[in-house]
Amino acid sequence: MAWQARLSRTQMRMLQIAVSLSLLAVLWHAVDGQEALRILSGADLRWLLAAWLALGAQTILSALRWKITAGQLGQRFSIGKAISEYYLAQLVNQSLPGGMVGDAGRAVRARHHAGLLRASQAVVFERLGGQALIFTTMCATFLITFALPGGFQWPFWLRSALVPIMIGGACVPFVFWLTWLLPGPQKRALDDLWYAISASLLARRVLPWQIVLSIGTTVASLGAFALCARATGTELPLVAICAIVPPILLTMLIPVSISGWGLREGAAATLFPVAGFASSAGLAASIAFGLTFIAAVLPGLVPILMRRSHRRPHAPAGHAKKT
Numbered sequence: 001m002a003w004q005a006r007l008s009r010t011q012m013r014m015l016q017i018a019v020s021l022s023l024l025a026v027l028w029h030a031v032d033g034q035e036a037l038r039i040l041s042g043a044d045l046r047w048l049l050a051a052w053l054a055l056g057a058q059t060i061l062s063a064l065r066w067k068i069t070a071g072q073l074g075q076r077f078s079i080g081k082a083i084s085e086y087y088l089a090q091l092v093n094q095s096l097p098g099g100m101v102g103d104a105g106r107a108v109r110a111r112h113h114a115g116l117l118r119a120s121q122a123v124v125f126e127r128l129g130g131q132a133l134i135f136t137t138m139c140a141t142f143l144i145t146f147a148l149p150g151g152f153q154w155p156f157w158l159r160s161a162l163v164p165i166m167i168g169g170a171c172v173p174f175v176f177w178l179t180w181l182l183p184g185p186q187k188r189a190l191d192d193l194w195y196a197i198s199a200s201l202l203a204r205r206v207l208p209w210q211i212v213l214s215i216g217t218t219v220a221s222l223g224a225f226a227l228c229a230r231a232t233g234t235e236l237p238l239v240a241i242c243a244i245v246p247p248i249l250l251t252m253l254i255p256v257s258i259s260g261w262g263l264r265e266g267a268a269a270t271l272f273p274v275a276g277f278a279s280s281a282g283l284a285a286s287i288a289f290g291l292t293f294i295a296a297v298l299p300g301l302v303p304i305l306m307r308r309s310h311r312r313p314h315a316p317a318g319h320a321k322k323t
Contacts, residue, residue: 023262047231058220074114091300
């Protein structure tokens with residue numbers, strides 16, 4: 001029944017809110033929340049402004065990547081429309097639990113040219129393309145620093161957590177390739193999926209753009225977190241940015257909290273000591289990043305306000321006030 005489905009969604013959202021608040025409360029007591037608050041209160045606004053600009057650049061580059069991806073799947077819309085829709089999706093993602101509701105709405109609103117399936121694929125492929133490069137950055141940094149003497153020191157517990165994840169990620173293309181062994185209907189569905197991936201991400205005319213834009217969004221995302229850390233007094237070296245910031249940001253994809261709140265802070269408080277910094281510094285940097293991210297998606301209010309103004313009823317042109 002519809003009311004049961006709505007109740008279930010409401011309960012899930014309440015659970016996600018509770019998870020975020022509970023994690024933040026535990027961290028506050030476990031990681032010296034007072035010290036983190038003191039660090040936050042002295043944050044340098046100039047570095048936060050730089051982080052805000054970096055996150056704005058990340059949103060614009062992501063919107064351009066979405067436009068290119070969607071265009072290969074038969075969708076046509078302007079750059080301005082892509083940026084406006086992406087800001088709106090980011091705003092919704094930051095406002096609601098789960099962090100993907102805005103992307104679903106973006107797919108629904110863009111479905112008219114090629115259908116909901118292709119519109120959804122464009123959104124999913126674009127997001128996966130960006131996250132894949134962040135994941136690749138983490139894997140490459142791990143392999144290089146683990147192999148080189150005097151590189152970044154990875155404690156055993158962190159290696160034990162990351163190695164299975166990296167192996168699993170590396171096996172995904174191989175598993176996907178093996179799907180040719182599946183029977184008819186499943187194979188046809190996967191063939192269509194492979195066609196969409198090839199056309200939107202791997203085609204010769206778009207692959208260079210996909211790589212350049214994904215590098216740009218990755219640099220902007222990692223740089224924004226590093227700038228927030230700098231604003232709160234922690235100057236992360238490049239190797240630490242490439243090693244510990246990707247897993248911190250990737251925790252935001254786990255749909256058990258509100259836009260990663262609580263999970264991201266827990267990861268930052270856990271991983272900052274690996275790079276030689278205090279857990280409270282990681283907590284402060286992550287909170288600063290979360291607040292800056294919220295400020296960076298506020299332009300998403302503009303499309304909402306414009307749509308409301310367009311829906312407002314207007315008085316007939318020939319209407320005259322009675323005297």
